[in-house]
Amino acid sequence: MIVGIIGGGASGMAAALAASQNPGVQVLLFERQARVGRKLQATGNGRCNLTNLYAEQTHYHGEDPTFTQYAMKMFSPKETLGWFENMGLYTVAEPSGRVYPYSDQANSVVDVLRFALERDNITQYLGFDVQKVRFADDQYHVTNGEETFACDKLIIACGGLAGTKLGGTMSGYKLLGKLGHKSTRLRPALVQIKSSWGGVVALKGVRSNCYVRIARDQEIVSESTGELQFTEYGISGPVVFEVSRDVCCGIGEWTAWLDFLPELTVEQIVRLLERKSILPICAEELLTGILHNRLGKVLVKSAGINGNRLVGQLHTEELVTLAKLCKAFQISLTETLGMDSAQVTAGGIFTEQFDSNTMESKLMPGLYACGEVLDVDGDCGGYNLQWAWASGRLAGLSAGKDKA
Numbered sequence: 001m002i003v004g005i006i007g008g009g010a011s012g013m014a015a016a017l018a019a020s021q022n023p024g025v026q027v028l029l030f031e032r033q034a035r036v037g038r039k040l041q042a043t044g045n046g047r048c049n050l051t052n053l054y055a056e057q058t059h060y061h062g063e064d065p066t067f068t069q070y071a072m073k074m075f076s077p078k079e080t081l082g083w084f085e086n087m088g089l090y091t092v093a094e095p096s097g098r099v100y101p102y103s104d105q106a107n108s109v110v111d112v113l114r115f116a117l118e119r120d121n122i123t124q125y126l127g128f129d130v131q132k133v134r135f136a137d138d139q140y141h142v143t144n145g146e147e148t149f150a151c152d153k154l155i156i157a158c159g160g161l162a163g164t165k166l167g168g169t170m171s172g173y174k175l176l177g178k179l180g181h182k183s184t185r186l187r188p189a190l191v192q193i194k195s196s197w198g199g200v201v202a203l204k205g206v207r208s209n210c211y212v213r214i215a216r217d218q219e220i221v222s223e224s225t226g227e228l229q230f231t232e233y234g235i236s237g238p239v240v241f242e243v244s245r246d247v248c249c250g251i252g253e254w255t256a257w258l259d260f261l262p263e264l265t266v267e268q269i270v271r272l273l274e275r276k277s278i279l280p281i282c283a284e285e286l287l288t289g290i291l292h293n294r295l296g297k298v299l300v301k302s303a304g305i306n307g308n309r310l311v312g313q314l315h316t317e318e319l320v321t322l323a324k325l326c327k328a329f330q331i332s333l334t335e336t337l338g339m340d341s342a343q344v345t346a347g348g349i350f351t352e353q354f355d356s357n358t359m360e361s362k363l364m365p366g367l368y369a370c371g372e373v374l375d376v377d378g379d380c381g382g383y384n385l386q387w388a389w390a391s392g393r394l395a396g397l398s399a400g401k402d403k404a
Contacts, residue, residue: 003399004028004142004151006130006175008036009167010385011371011392012157013113018396019155020122025400027122030142032129032171036117037110039159039166043343043385048106050084051077051389052382053097059383062375063184068352068387071359075390083389087112098382125149135364153366153399155359157392159346160372161186168339172373176349180363183349184375187249187361188342190241190384193256195234197331199298203230206292207237211262214243214333216252225262230295234333241380243306245337245346254333260291260299260326269323276311283309286322290366299325344384348375359395370395 003019005012008031016029029036035108043049052059055077060068075083081091089112090102095248101108103227117124133154140154158172173183210228213220214329226239235256248254261269273286281288284307287296300307303322305314351374361367370391378384 001025001153001402002028002149002151003153003155004030004140004149005155005157005396006133006142007157007159007172007371007373008033008124009097009157009159009371010037010125010388011041011159011395012155013037013117014389014392015155015157015370015396015399016122016369017113017116019400020119021397022400022402024402025121026402028142028151029117029122029124030128030130030144031124032125032169033167034127036126037042038114039163039168040110040113040385041106042163042166043099043106044382046106047100047104048109049098049100049382049385050091050109051080051099051386053077053093053099055378055383055386056108056229059379059381060191060259060387061346062142062348062351064351065281065376067354067356067374068376068390070389071394072386075393076384080386080389084109084112087116096381100178108115115130123334125314130171130175130187131306133179135179135367138366140367153368155368155370155395155399156373157370158373160254160340160348162188162190162345162372164340168345172369173349176369176373179361179367181349181353181361181369184347186339186345186347187246188339188344189245189346189377190343191341192231192236192246192337193234193240194202194334194337195256195331196334199302200230200234200331201232202296203298204232206230206295208260208292208295209262210239211251211259212243213238213257213259214247215255215257218253218255221246221319228258233337235331241343246329248333248335256331256333258329258331260295260329262291266323266327269326270316270319272341273319273323274316277314279311281311283307283311284313286314287326291326299329343380344377346377347373348373348377351375358398359391366399368399383388
């Protein structure tokens with residue numbers, strides 16, 4: 001039996017390895033780029049956050065997040081780590097549950113997968129850009145316009161549109177669309193957000209632990225705590241990725257409220273500031289030792305305090321104003337960066353058209369889909385790769401079963 005897999009990313013490689021466990025199966029892996037796992041190399045800022053120990057359904061989004069349950073139950077983070085360990089990868093987990101290769105290099109993950117794919121019953125066709133899939137005579141005929149291969153089973157693992165510079169593509173959506181499947185609206189997720197506030201340029205590169213609340217017309221729509229980074233166009237960092245999924249969608253005024261000292265109350269911050277009143281320093285240095293120097297100076301200026309005044313000359317009311325600003329600094333939001341910058345695609349092929357226990361299409365027999373091409377996206381922190389491994393493995397095992 002021949003199982004074809006379109007896409008050599010995380011889910012595609014997992015599918016190929018799972019299907020090849022049946023020695024009677026020949027796996028044909030089609031990848032349009034020159035090598036497998038290219039997008040994988042860029043994940044986690046090149047470190048590859050390959051899973052999260054706390055991956056549960058609550059961390060996933062889409063029209064029906066429960067679609068992930070069976071695949072995740074069959075291949076949990078624990079099984080994922082054992083799978084990689086058997087391939088020779090040594091990993092380390094952070095307190096947050098994020099898991100990275102011990103080498104801190106994404107190449108380590110890609111390499112062990114690449115070596116594992118060197119099996120007698122797996123054939124890789126690299127630089128093979130599938131243009132069309134046709135179902136005829138109970139087989140799927142896959143062609144790049146020059147060569148055509150017939151497959152008894154076919155798995156679509158093309159990934160999503162996000163990260164177009166690294167290989168994000170519409171291919172999977174189009175191929176499944178031609179085979180009768182429909183997609184939700186696609187939009188960027190885990191992406192930076194632009195701001196019209198002019199101060200972001202002065203803070204470019206500044207990082208801060210932060211509690212972020214995103215509001216639309218003053219109504220809070222999402223919130224998260226973590227590291228925030230200012231960029232020349234707005235805000236970025238893990239905490240921003242967490243809340244970016246549906247930001248700036250539709251009409252309305254979008255705002256970010258930033259709490260730079262989430263573990264302190266206004267009163268506690270004021271007491272910290274009052275201790276500096278005996279120091280012969282200027283007010284612009286009031287937050288030195290508490291926040292990044294540049295951020296501190298911007299907050300002092302935003303509080304209407306003359307930075308050249310001595311700290312001892314400030315009134316309690318001014319300290320309270322500054323403390324409140326540290327707890328609720330408001331900046332306007334305009335839009336998210338596009339798919340080029342997004343780590344994940346929100347939306348995808350409707351999951352109701354697939355069997356969650358096998359990943360097989362309900363519309364076309366012997367057709368499977370997995371990974372980001374489906375309407376499933378996870379939070380920042382290894383959840384999306386865990387879905388890729390779990391769904392890809394389930395699709396591969398299902399497709400690799402002998403025909404009845």
